[in-house]
Amino acid sequence: MGATKTDLFTKEQNELASMAKAIAHPARIAILQQLMKLNACVCGSLVDELGLAQPTISQHLKELKLAGIIQGTVEGTSVCYCIDPKVWQKYRQFFNDFFVAVNELAREDCC
Amino acid sequence: MGATKTDLFTKEQNELASMAKAIAHPARIAILQQLMKLNACVCGSLVDELGLAQPTISQHLKELKLAGIIQGTVEGTSVCYCIDPKVWQKYRQFFNDFFVAVNELAREDCC
DNA sequence: ATTATTAATCGTAATATTGCAATAAATTAG
DNA sequence: CTAATTTATTGCAATATTACGATTAATAAT
Known part of the structure; x- marks a missing residue:
């Protein structure tokens, strides 16, 4: 035990959970916000902005890359990251699809 | 180490990460979808639907309750859960606010 | 009061995540 | 080739999460 039993759930449920997990850390949110703010490739500089050690940030970037949200291209000695639109x-x-469902059916008469 | 360094990030970043974490498990998504689908309080029956053991589901319900997404009211021997609109x-x-930002600035000329 | 039913809690094992020091890999500059 | 610079990887420790059997708590029914 300890591992999620993915086989019990639908592909969609696992996918959405996986997507949520990708952004379920403040450092990864901060990274994404930085990329949004600058609206461009960010080469280095991410380590200076956040207060985490370089290997830690590298790991978070790896996860975001694995999730497909960001792309990294080598640019000389540094690597440039940007959001994949x-x-x-x-x-x-x-x-949005997940959260919109409840909106339509407003039940006040519950519990 | 091992614990998230929340003090490095803004309240908003931590909050959004926390919200993402709340739905970052297929069982919790399945529970929420069930509550949406039935559009009402669900008393029991959640254990039968998902293939997880009762204590496990109880724990997931507890997390969702802690996150504030669902409410539980005692109804006889069973407890009725519903989404807090x-x-x-x-x-x-x-x-939506988090994801909308990139949409507006479409950069194709990147990386 | 006893039993049945349902959900919560406790305790514990297995696995995952987070974080970083140390090191390695890759590229550039001289 | 030899630094210098920057990012990735490795290895490990600390903490968190997931899952469930066993038990407890709470209420209902008899």
Whole structure:
């Protein structure tokens, strides 16, 4: 035990959970916000902004890359990261679809 | 080490990460979808639907309750759960605000 | 009061995540 | 080639999460 029993759930449920997990850390949110703010590739500088050690940030970047949200391209000695707009849109869509459902059926007469 | 360094991040960043974490498990998503689908209080029956053991589901319900997304009221020997529409709206808003930012500035000329 | 039913809690094992020092890998500059 | 610079990887410790058997708590029914 200790590991999530993914086989019990649908592909969609696992996917949405996985997407939520990708942004379920303040450092990763901070990284994404930084990329949004600058609206461009960010080469280095992320380590200076956040207060975490370089290997820690590298690991968070790796996770975001694995999730597909960001892309990294080697640019000399440094690596430039930016948000993948397509995957970002997909995230937006998934979360919105998930949360929109309740909105339509407003039940006040419950519990 | 091992624990998230929340003090390095803003209240908003920590809050959004915390919200993402609340739905970052397929069982919790499945529970919420069930509550949405039935659009009412669900008394028991959640254990039968998902393939997880009763204590496990109880624990997931506890986390969702702690996050404020669901409410539980005792109804005889069973407990009835339902989504809190207000908190749900807040979640919807937060995630939407987070993801909408990139949409507006479409950079194709990157990386 | 006894029993049945349902959910919560406790305790524990397995696995995952977070964080960083040390090191390695890759590229550039001289 | 030899530094210098920057990022990735390795290895490990600390903490968190997931899962469930066993038990407890709470209420209902008899």
